[in-house]
Amino acid sequence: MADPKGFMTTPRQDWPRRPVDERVRDWDEVYVPGALLPIINKQADRCMDCGIPFCHEACPLGNLIPEWNDLVSRDDWRAAADRLHATNNFPEFTGRLCPAPCEAGCVLAINQPAVTIKNVEAAIADRAWELGFAPPRPPDRLSGRTVAVIGSGPTGLAAAQQLTRAGHTVAVFEKDDRLGGLMRYGIPEFKMEKHHLERRIAQMRAEGTKFRTSTAVGRDIGAAELRARYDAVVIATGATAWRELDVPGRELAGIHQAMEYLPLANRVCEGDLDVSPMSAAGKHVVIVGGGDTGADCLGTAVREGAASVTQLDIYAQPGAERDEDTEPWPTYPKIYRLSAAHEEAGTLRTAPAADADARLFAASTLRFTGDAGGRVRSLHLVEVDAERRPVAGTGRTLPADLVLLALGFSGPDRADGLVDQLGLAMEPRGTIARDAGFATSAPGVFAAGDAARGQSLIVWAIAEGRAVAAAVDRHLTGSSRLPAPIGPYDRPMTV
Known part of the structure; x- marks a missing residue:
């Protein structure tokens, strides 16, 4: 001290x-x-x-x-x-x-x-x-064992780096054309410039980790074939099955999932596109969902030159201070926070009718209406109480040329066939089932990160990657000196 x-x-x-x-x-x-x-x-x-x-x-x-x-x-x-x-x-x-x-x-x-x-x-x-204090750390010797890691988000990269440093030969398979998962195409550049990601990937290559991009396991390569080629497989695909909004008018053009919108803006920053085909430029934008992904859409739409941007949050506006009765220290409290994107929207007055910055709190979407061409033009909402029940007489209509759904994710997307080809047991909530050692129902196959835990924070994703690496190392060699900071059933501190 x-x-x-x-x-x-x-x-x-x-x-x-x-x-x-x-x-x-x-x-x-x-x-x-x-x-x-x-x-x-x-x-x-x-x-x-x-x-x-x-x-x-x-x-x-x-x-x-x-x-x-x-x-x-x-x-x-x-x-x-x-x-x-x-x-x-x-x-x-x-x-x-x-x-x-x-x-x-x-x-x-x-x-x-x-x-x-x-x-x-x-x-x-x-x-x-x-200052050069993060050099590559290749292993002193190789174990002769091989591991395939599916997914290059924070969980997959952490697991791959730990296992490579332990001496195993590791190949990371990524379905996108670039590495990084949501850090690459979900996180906007203004929150984390991608040179930070490139630098770590270069370090991992120098340590001996192999990478295979544009390879969707289950589609481009069979999951069973991959399992047969490697001594162990780690599934770290994330929770990419987005939640839907089942209300009248959802079929109208101009209503998109946040993870359809954000990757295109990131590809503009990567130089792949001159302009995003979903650009918010000149449009009235409404974001449904009050979380971080919604805030990422907000900051992106502001930079694209939207005519207006409003973010809907179904929860009531939280207070500025911790409620010691319901969320005592040291739990993580739900308080009013002003992200960089919300600060920008508030300063620029992107949503004059909002409760605070660009957000409308305690707001639930009722339906969408469109024009004769089948494009969305309005979003109809109502205020709700603490039980999410509509409050009579509070209906409102917002102009909406572009609607972005940022409602979270339920588990891994099964469309590529990975889960079904391996015959993996699933939890009722849609995540991959695993035991106390991160092992799935398929021999030699482990699951970590959001694909098994459910949607969570980046710090939990990295912890999962480190912990599953220790479990795989133990599976391959009988013991492990790798740290395992959490178990598969650990959860954040709550009341």
């Missing part, structure tokens, strides 16, 4: 964002480049080095947060990078994309703003790359 009084003398200061009118004109990350490093030592000083650090329990990776806070406060970046990478394969991803449940569990957060743990993590990761 470098400064015993740091938490009393230093106020919380977050990584500043670029001015709204500047950042909405490009796709670069929203933060001011270089503005984090000058403030981060003092922010790390705010860590109290608690005797029982609840941030450990709040983070499924078990990140050694007080240790690397202390090292950052002392400018020992090499040691901080070592401690950070000891529990997290990809801290530059989580430092930008994770909602930071660790900060909700910070002891300081009981009565003060939490330590900026997420910012410290991003600073360490970026400095590690800048």
Whole structure:
């Protein structure tokens, strides 16, 4: 603990964002480049080095947060990078994309703003790359065992890197033309520039991991054939079966799933397209769904030049402070948060009729109506109470030329045949069933990440990848020294 009084003398200061009118004109990350490093030592000083650090329990990776806070406060970046990478394969991803449940569990957060743990993590990761503290770590010797990992999202990449470093020969199969899963085509560039992803993939190639893109297992290569070629298979395909909105008018043109819309915008940033065929430019956009994916659509539509953008959230607007009775510390509370996209929409007044920024809370979609050509033109909604029952006399109509459904995901998409070809047992909620060792009903086949856990956070995805790697290593060799931060049945802290 470098400064015993740091938490009393230093106020919380977050990584500043670029001015709204500047950042909405490009796709670069929203933060001011270089503005984090000058403030981060003092922010790390705010860590109290608690005797029982609840941030450990709040983070499924078990990140050694007080240790690397202390090292950052002392400018020992090499040691901080070592401690950070000891529990997290990809801290530059989580430092930008994770909602930071660790900060909700910070002891300081009981009565003060939490330590900026997420910012410290991003600073360490970026400095590690800048100073050469993240070199490839190829294994000293090979085991002679082979593993196929299906999916190159955070779970698949974490599992592949751990297994490669353990000495196994690993091939990652990705159905898209580029690696990264949702980090590539689901996460907008303004939240995480893709050079962070490219850098890690280059590191993994140098360590010996093999990659096969544009290969959908179950369609381009048979799942049983793949299983026969490898000693073990890890399914990390994510939960890509999106939820639908079954209301009148859903068949109208101009109503799309968020994950039909976001990849096209990302392909524009990749240089594949000049303009997205679903561009929001000049259109009245309504986003149905109040989560992070909806916010990603919001920020994307603003950058594309939408005439208006409104986001509907079926839940009531949460308060600014934690409700200690229903969501006591150290659980992750549902409070009013202002993402970069919401800040932009609020500043630009993209939805003048919204309750806050661009959001309409406690709003449920009733139906869509369109024009004579069969294109959507209006969305009809009603306010709902806490039980999601319509409130009489609250019906409204919003103009809508483009509607984006961001309602979450139920489990893996079975259209490619992977699940059925392997004969995998499924859970009633649509995810892949597995035992306490991450093994599925098919011998030698393991499942991890959202495909088995259900839709979750990136930090849980990486933890699943690390844990399934330990299970596969044990299956192949009889024992394992790889860390297993979570079990398949572990869940976030709740009341």
